[in-house]
Amino acid sequence: MRPIAIRVSCDEIAVKSSQAASVGLIVNELVTNAFKYAFPEGRPGVVEVEVRKRNEKVVITVRDDGIGxxxxxxxGLGTRLINLMVAQMQGGMTRAPMAQGCEVKVVVVIES
Structure with missing residues (x-):
């Protein structure tokens, strides 16, 4: 068992089922990447996931306190999948180092 905690905070957001599936896949891939790369050799840590609605957009933020x-x-396949879904949803993705760890932010447009 890996000593990694996950903290999730999510707004209540109504979206079409196809967009909900895409948002779910994006979150899954970002968290999977954090597990795979931020905490090598059994290192403990925390992954924080936030999903927020901002006007007609959804902002997905995944932060870890890993190696940076x-x-x-x-x-890889996961990153290409994220990029494809973000492009389809007219969004963008940024990645930024933090004092300890990494933050990835995805902003996508939701259809009304």
Whole structure:
């Protein structure tokens, strides 16, 4: 068992089922990436997930207190999947190092 805690905070957001599935997949891939890369060799840590509604957009933020962001993101299947869904939802993704760890923020447009 890996000693990693997950903290989740989410607004109540009404979206079409197809968009809900995409948001869920994006969150899943971001959290999976944090588990895979932020905490090597059984290192303990915390992953924080926030999903917020801002006007006609959904803001997904995943932060970890792991080893930090690499200078270049890996371009594996998960990252390509995230990029594809973000593009389809007219959004964008940013990645930023923190004092300890990494923060990835995805903003997507929701259809009314």
């Amino acid at each position: 962001c690499p200078t270049e993101a890996k371009s």
